[in-house]
Amino acid sequence: MNKIRTIFLTLMLAVVATAFRNDNVVTIFMIGDSTMANKDTSGGKQERGWGMMLQECFDENIRVDNHAVNGRSSLSFINEGRWDKVLEKMRPGDYVVIQFGHNDEKPKPDRHTEPGSTFDANLEKFVRETREHGGIPIMMNAVVRRNFFVRQTDSIDDEHLRTTTFKDGVKMVEGDSLIDTHGLYRIAPRNVAQRLNVHFVDANRITHDLEQGLGREASKKLHMWFLPGEEASVPEGRQDNTHYNVYGARVVARLLADAMCEEVPLLRKYRVPAPATPVNTSVYDNPDTLFVDCNGTAEFRTIGEAIEVCRAFMDYHKVIYVKNGVYKEKLVLPQWLQNIEICGESTEGTIITFDHHANVPLPDTGLPMGTFRTYTMKIEGNGITLKNLTVENNAPHLGQAVALHTEGDRLVFINCRFLGHQDTVYTGMPYTRMLFLNCYICGTTDFIFGPSTAWFEGCTIHSLSNSYITAASTPADQTYGYIFNNCTLTAAGGINKVYLGRPWRDHGYTLFMNCNLGSHIRPEGWHHWKEHRQQTARYMEFGNEGEGANTTARVNWSHQLTKREAKKITQQAVLGF
Numbered sequence: 296m297n298k299i300r301t302i303f304l305t306l307m308l309a310v311v312a313t314a315f316r317n318d319n320v321v322t323i324f325m326i327g328d329s330t331m332a333n334k335d336t337s338g339g340k341q342e343r344g345w346g347m348m349l350q351e352c353f354d355e356n357i358r359v360d361n362h363a364v365n366g367r368s369s370l371s372f373i374n375e376g377r378w379d380k381v382l383e384k385m386r387p388g389d390y391v392v393i394q395f396g397h398n399d400e401k402p403k404p405d406r407h408t409e410p411g412s413t414f415d416a417n418l419e420k421f422v423r424e425t426r427e428h429g430g431i432p433i434m435m436n437a438v439v440r441r442n443f444f445v446r447q448t449d450s451i452d453d454e455h456l457r458t459t460t461f462k463d464g465v466k467m468v469e470g471d472s473l474i475d476t477h478g479l480y481r482i483a484p485r486n487v488a489q490r491l492n493v494h495f496v497d498a499n500r501i502t503h504d505l506e507q508g509l510g511r512e513a514s515k516k517l518h519m520w521f522l523p524g525e526e527a528s529v530p531e532g533r534q535d536n537t538h539y540n541v542y543g544a545r546v547v548a549r550l551l552a553d554a555m556c557e558e559v560p561l562l563r564k565y566r567v568p569a570p571a572t573p574v575n576t577s578v579y580d581n582p583d584t585l586f587v588d589c590n591g592t593a594e595f596r597t598i599g600e601a602i603e604v605c606r607a608f609m610d611y612h613k614v615i616y617v618k619n620g621v622y623k624e625k626l627v628l629p630q631w632l633q634n635i636e637i638c639g640e641s642t643e644g645t646i647i648t649f650d651h652h653a654n655v656p657l658p659d660t661g662l663p664m665g666t667f668r669t670y671t672m673k674i675e676g677n678g679i680t681l682k683n684l685t686v687e688n689n690a691p692h693l694g695q696a697v698a699l700h701t702e703g704d705r706l707v708f709i710n711c712r713f714l715g716h717q718d719t720v721y722t723g724m725p726y727t728r729m730l731f732l733n734c735y736i737c738g739t740t741d742f743i744f745g746p747s748t749a750w751f752e753g754c755t756i757h758s759l760s761n762s763y764i765t766a767a768s769t770p771a772d773q774t775y776g777y778i779f780n781n782c783t784l785t786a787a788g789g790i791n792k793v794y795l796g797r798p799w800r801d802h803g804y805t806l807f808m809n810c811n812l813g814s815h816i817r818p819e820g821w822h823h824w825k826e827h828r829q830q831t832a833r834y835m836e837f838g839n840e841g842e843g844a845n846t847t848a849r850v851n852w853s854h855q856l857t858k859r860e861a862k863k864i865t866q867q868a869v870l871g872f
Contacts, residue, residue, distance in 0.1 A: 320357070323392060330537065342538050369421075410483040414481050415487050416708070439476075442473060479565065482649065496509075516600050695718040710733050711734045712734065719742035731751045751778065757784075765777055
């Protein structure tokens with residue numbers, strides 16, 4: 296009953312105080328450590344405290360004033376005079392979010408406090424003096440560290456948690472369960488809140504459920520966890536289990552803002568939904584749409600972040616809408632993803648790019664990467680659609696460099712560009728089917744290759760050198776391979792000796808029909824690669840036009856379809872969809 300009475304009186308005082316203010320703006324002061332603090336964002340730096348994102352969660356009637364500072368404990372925050380500065384600015388009706396613990400744990404004399412003793416005393420001081428100034432305290436415990444190691448670490452030092460071994464030299468191994476690192480520092484804020492009838496938000500539990508729910512791999516997407524070369528602001532990479540990136544800070548801020556509004560009902564009227572969706576996206580404006588903007592205006596900053604939250608084996612359609620921008624990402628859509636559509640704001644403005652080539656040394660062995668690890672995007676799942684975007688491999692021309700690598704079935708690519716040099720598009724799995732509709736594909740050698748069945752409709756196929764367009768490796772028992780229908784074959788200036796294809800393996804199947812073949816196509820049309828393969832290659836043409844369509848000098852082992860034969864080859868007959 297006492298707690299109810301205290302909370303009621305607090306709410307009444309807040310209402311009265313606000314009525315006598317000169318404006319309607321209420322300030323939420325934030326005091327805490329680096330997990331909450333403002334960060335340096337110059338030069339594209341990605342580290343964020345969740346407090347930096349809290350303003351996005353409230354309307355113009357709330358002002359977030361973030362005083363949290365890296366490395367501060369409840370003790371050092373007081374001793375450095377930082378708490379006094381908050382008190383000087385505080386007005387009746389303002390709120391103070393109190394969150395310490397990370398640095399109070401550390402054995403440094405200028406930071407260390409004891410839970411149940413000095414830590415509790417400092418928290419009580421914040422509460423008492425906030426109330427003396429007419430403010431409303433909101434107590435939080437510390438957010439979790441991302442700690443999936445199979446045993447409790449023997450250090451509470453954030454820097455140590457970025458290493459790979461325990462102090463005894465045993466290599467750290469990650470498991471499936473998040474392990475608590477805060478102990479009594481997690482419990483003390485709750486105890487203080489109960490004793491003093493203070494609003495309490497269990498930030499530790501909320502972030503624990505978030506990280507545990509994501510799991511050990513997906514949870515890395517919340518943190519400053521980047522491989523070398525993955526993020527420009529940390530080119531050497533970083534493996535940080537404590538601090539958030541843009542995406543992680545935004546996710547945590549929204550969860551904690553919701554919890555604050557639940558605990559303090561007066562704040563609910565100020566709560567705003569997630570940032571507005573991109574313009575001109577009404578067709579995708581539904582509950583099953585995720586929005587991505589590399590400039591940070593949408594829920595996700597990277598496409599990979601959006602992919603990570605998609606459910607496995609969905610039986611419904613989900614759209615990932617990507618605003619214009621350059622996304623340097625090496626993406627994998629795993630085999631358990633299906634019914635996903637990744638749609639760009641515009642074909643030429645939404646660019647997914649990476650720069651691996653076959654001769655890049657692998658970090659663990661130093662051996663060359665090889666062709667099949669070089670992809671910018673790899674699609675393993677079924678029922679995936681790409682629309683209105685560009686996928687490129689912009690590696691220097693130093694060997695094979697795949698832009699798109701496919702292994703899934705029933706894949707659709709609409710109004711997309713695939714840019715590269717050697718081996719641009721790899722259709723990597725036999726008996727899988729895909730449709731390329733109104734796409735642009737460019738490259739130098741064998742830039743469309745692999746064993747899949749693929750229908751290219753209304754596409755532009757652009758050669759950047761005198762070489763080969765296709766390199767099919769169709770299995771002998773697979774009826775169809777590559778079929779180009781109503782496509783246009785073009786070439787860069789000075790290019791005049793291009794083959795339609797050569798068989799990467801025996802039984803390669805490629806058909807060009809109703810296409811416009813430029814003058815760069817060689818009169819013989821096809822190459823055997825290895826002489827014996829001309830005996831099994833299934834290379835055909837029908838109804839083509841243009842300067843390169845003359846078949847009088849074609850190799851005698853290629854085939855010109857009859858009208859009856861061509862009539863049977865339709866998209867539905869080939870793909871089944």
